[in-house]
Amino acid sequence: MAASVTLLAVATAACGGGGGSGGSAASAPDGSGGSASSAPPASSATESGGDGAPGTSSAPPSTAASVHSAPPARASGTGQAAAASARCTADRLGLSLSAPDVGAGNIRYDLRLVNNGAGACVLRGFPGVSLLAGDGATIGKPATREGEQLPAVTLAPGGTADVTLHTLNKGIKGSSCWAAPSLLKIYPPGSKDAMTLRASTPVVCGDTFTVTAVRPG
Secondary structure, eight states: OHHHHHHHHHHHHHHHHHHHHHHHHHHHHHHHHHHHHHHHHHHHHHHHOOTHHHHHHTHHHHHHHHHHTHHHHHHHHHHHHHHHTTBOOGGGEEEEEOOOEEETTEEEEEEEEEEOSSSOEEEOSOOEEEEEOTTSOEESOOOEEOSOOOOOEEEOTTOEEEEEEEEEOTTSSSSOBOOOOSEEEEEOTTOSSOEEEEOOOOOOBTTOOEEOOOEEO
16 A cells, blocks of 8 residues: 555656646747737837927928018018109109398298109209209309208108208308309209209309208298
8 A cells, every 4th residue: 555655646746747847838938929029019119209200390381481581571672662763853843932031141042842743752862953044054053062961851742842042142252243044953852854943043142052952841
């Protein structure tokens, strides 16, 4: 009987050892398969998750916005050109000369320019003014500029701007005077076309003949 019990114990031990070994072998493939299958998702996330790629694709909209901001500047240039073309020209202006203003040996006349055009126009600066004899010959010298440059004057239709012509009373500076004119010849500021006004004044004395810049009338 003792021998039978020993044989039974040996057989039982042999069966138990085989089961443990089989359990270890089965667990190894599970663990290794888990590691292999988990690797591709991690690798895939790293390669495609370039947040930098969408970021770089956002650059073109920013560049396009910069480019589209240029047209307003061109429009502004066009506006300036339109303003420059609105200068008052000789063919749209009328002229008149005031009575003399005499005081302290000086004689001054206001020469008025009137906008006879259908739209507004702009005058800025000094006109050219000369005295003409009846035959068109120039008397003396053109008026020299007196005073400073003034801001531009915008004339609505029918609007006016003035300049002042200045000379001296006879005897204030020497005793000579120029001949009396028959016409005034006027170049509006910035114009190469002249206008004429029939007038017998001013009679320039002391070789003093000046004109101011245009101011509102």
